Amino acid sequence: MIWSEKIVVIGAGAFGTALAAVIALAGRADVTLLGRDPALVSDIERMHEHETALPGIRLPANLKFSADPAVLADAGIVLFVMPSQAQREAARQYGPHLSAESVVVCCAKGIDRETGNLLTDVLEQELPDHPIAVLSGPGFAADIAKGLPTAMAIAAADLEIAERLAQAISGPTFRLYASADRIGVQLGGALKNVLAIACGIVEGAGLGESARAALISRGLAEMSRFVAAKGGQPDTVRGLSGLGDLVLTATSHQSRNLRFGIALGHGEPAEFFRGGLVEGAFAASVAARIAEAYPIDMPIAEAVAAIIDGSLDVRAAIERLMSRPITTE
Known part of the structure; x- marks a missing residue:
């Protein structure tokens, strides 16, 4: 060509x-x-x-x-x-x-x-x-x-x-x-927005940097499972389009997804956010729907989707995540 x-x-x-x-x-x-x-x-x-x-x-x-x-x-x-x-x-x-x-x-x-x-x-x-x-x-x-x-x-x-x-x-x-690996590159870019919202919720709710680090690491595990289930290469999410993008958007206030999460963590309803387009809000609901259909274990994405649609508040979401069965990493 x-x-x-x-x-x-x-x-x-x-x-x-x-x-x-x-x-x-x-x-x-x-x-x-x-x-x-x-x-x-x-x-x-x-x-x-x-x-x-x-x-x-x-x-x-x-x-x-x-x-x-x-x-x-x-x-x-x-x-x-x-x-x-x-x-x-x-x-x-x-x-x-x-x-x-x-x-x-x-x-x-x-x-x-x-x-x-x-x-x-x-x-x-x-x-x-x-x-x-x-x-x-x-x-x-x-x-x-x-x-x-x-x-x-x-x-x-x-x-x-x-x-x-x-x-x-x-x-x-x-x-x-x-x-x-178009699948891995795309899903890394889409799902990191969901995890950036989760990290914003942690920041807005004042849950500390340790909680943010836990979300980033466990979020990567969710991304890997999702990519594998959809036919991509799990290792791709450890590269630029997954981990690299997640670190950027989960820690910088330039990120609309992070700012949206912070607003949710402060207790503001999703529809009151005025930070512009939030791609992660769309991706969260779609990812949760796909995860349920496969099924894929995606507790963080599912919690973010539930907080956005108003069916779960932040405190209840944290309690649900922290009370999951103890397992190996």
Whole structure:
């Protein structure tokens, strides 16, 4: 497969803008940021700054901007950088404009709420003629856009495609590691958001750092069981898209999932949180539903889902977790 050197990043939010900026900085490809809102795209292009999402960060001079899907016609690599629950709609909207040779990279961390499917499965259903890869791992948009050192994982069913994508997208401050385990990379990225909410609950309820450490370690065990049950490689969650991302989002207040958990730990109802999109809130309910159906032992994810839907309060959830039968690690 011969790829065009043109890369289009769909999604002019913080993460999409940051990815477009860091890829453009590498200077190896023609990079365009494609947004839905012509007025917003025009403002970003005029100022070369995304004042709302990435204030104070100057975007590269060679980064192009557009609100016209026609720019996809000759793109070799297309990054889908929109929320997990919007991936299917985006595929339907932009799919007709894709080049026949384009590779699509999903850059969301979640599980499809309606079907319980992985996002790569969703995109393969909608875009059956395109290879689908996934990018995930520890990286806040502002850090990436500022050019601070960041490493993430990129996975495709064909390892050669993942390796070529890693070479095409990586730059001096943004390093991608290739993987053939799309299942593990995706579930690591989705489930770490659930565990970050759990760690926020611990912080908000004042339960201490020891409890946070216990949640991170036992949460990794849950992630491994889930990945194995879904056909992935359990060791993948010990890498960038699992442990690496979990450590970042479970300890930094830049994480919306952590802040959401803190609000829950303070006793605020889930619907009162005003921190923006919380992917882990969607993933918790889906993961709990899948775990029950298999079954997979996922006590932390199930507790988070129950707290979010209001069927269990924080104190009762902690008591339930701490009163589980003593077993081996």
